[in-house]
Amino acid sequence: MPIEVILPKVDMDMAAGTISRWLVKDGDRVKKGATIFEIETDKSTMEVEAPGDGTIGRISAEVGAVVPVGVAVAFIFGEGEDVGAIRLPTEAPTAKTQDAPKPQPVAIMPATNGDSSKPRATPLARRIARAHGLELAALAGSGPRGRIRAEDVQQHLSTPAPEAKAPPAADSDLIPIDTMRRTIAERLVFSKTTVPHFYLGAACDVERLLKLRQEINAVEGLPKLSVNDFVVKALALALRQVPEANASWSDAGIQRHRSVDVSVAVAVEGGLFTPVVRAVEAKPLGQIAAEIKTLADRAKARKLLPSDYAGGTTTVSNLGMYGVESFAAIINPPQATILAVGAATRQPVVAGDEIRIGTRMECTLSCDHRVVDGAVGAQLLAAFRSLIEQPLRLLV
Template sequence: MTAAPARIFASPLARRLAAAAGLDLATLTGSGPHGRIVRADVEAARAAPPPPVAAPAPTPTPPVDYDLIPLTAMRRTIARRLTEAKTTIPHFYLTAEVAMDAAIDLRGQLNQRLAPAKLSLNDLILRALALALRTVPEANAAWAEDGLHRFHAVDLAFAVATPGGLLTPVLRGADRLGLGEIATRAQDLAARARDGKLAPEDYQGGGATLSNLGMYGVRDFAAIINPPQASILAVGAAEQRPVVKDGALAVATVMSATLSVDHRVVDGATAARLLAAFKGMLEDPLRMML
């Protein structure tokens, strides 16, 4: 037998007010005679703040497995300079496709004559960029607060990956160096960069930088300018691609080259002339021998 619910004593007015407010009379305490619920009790319940809702228990976070690599002074410097470059330099980009078959053939012929010394394709690319900067001297410049610094010498930096980060040693007077000299000096600078033996004068200054990721199979990319320089040329892999020659489909070895430019220093037309001069040197590489 089910027990009858306990009787709730409340005035008719209190009952109406509680029903209108959606209050359960069983939750109220009466202040009238013999515990009778009256109007004042209902109004007090309506004015009372709602009871706090318990926050859900936090979901446990699974542990993250990682190795903490402390930042070296060089890595901090690289991070600071790249952040400065990307946030303060108004970059714009130009890309050209460079036919590399003639340059590759010339390299092969020279390596037969220079044995055991060997030229890399990067040596020809450095030479081409150095001569292009001499051809378009307006692009061989840097930004400074006192004005634009347009350099007389073509000091060309090139990116070298090291265990501690990217370094950019500089080939001084690169436009006056023959291919053999470029190869010898670039190999020496790159080796000393990887061994941590560069002196400050080996990597300070320069009017432009070459960054080559072709040996990693990268087709094309855009590099961040190395301040205060005004440009950096990013080159990818020289690979065989279908091309149209004299209205017919053919296969040629092509390399993508993307020039990142500081628009405060170099205008679009000037940058286009620099990239065209670079392309022309590699597509007619005998010009680089003069």
């Protein structure tokens, strides 16, 4: 029997995946364990390995196709198994070959706008649309409850193609929405529309921190640290001091987290990821720096594993490297806080009765008011500031 190559479930709540790349084609010989295709989930690209030795055949899902989990997308044929003649188990389940219930073959939908908005259409309308390669989603139905009828399709076909008639807007391009962009959009809309945000700002004196970092980085053999590594550590220790802010809102109750797992926003081409450094409060700075670097590299290569970005109890978003002085960030649900970090800038500061040149870094804490009240947020920000301004406390 040929071996089925199915679309695997790589994430807890994954129902379907998009095939982003095939590394083999029909007729290629593969060894068990060789990467044969890649799938894109909400957050990452995953490699899928050949489940056995043999010759690839019957690849049924093209790049870009959204395939439900568990559906066969190809088969591996053994020695002497005829690719053309053999009856595949999912093609014609007969009483004889049905030793175990197999997932039924499911129509593989082209990646459009998700499965929630499957258009209502009559069989005849679908048939005509199929014959002309027309996407039904592009049509308006004149039937009851918007049902697309044959007449609607014919009308669409008989009117000249819109791009020939009048391009909708010559000075803009339509960029297709990929899985990551859609996920970002959905999560941020959810956050901004359901989480009551409030914002607290502080200008932290980072003169000592910058000096300390310079000293550490000058020592041969010690790991190189970024300002952000200190920020991550300081936020984790601050949350230890104000544990009521290391929490998440849920309908069942407020979940207070035992360890501080910090999501770090990493910009990538076309979007961003938020991989998680776990139990930050217990890790030395050097280890935090190394973990962040590994996660950021993996994110940029789109090789994060679902376990790399699951969870997180707070987030650090740092735009200082772009020269941004201050900004406010949107909370990453179900977390209750996010810290937006600006650039360290030299600026006039008042010291006693004098004005002198100091270095300040603007930090803005966004809080979910359902979990963190103003005073608690203020305590958290004060604790953070105190740690950042006395950075030796981050070392011991």
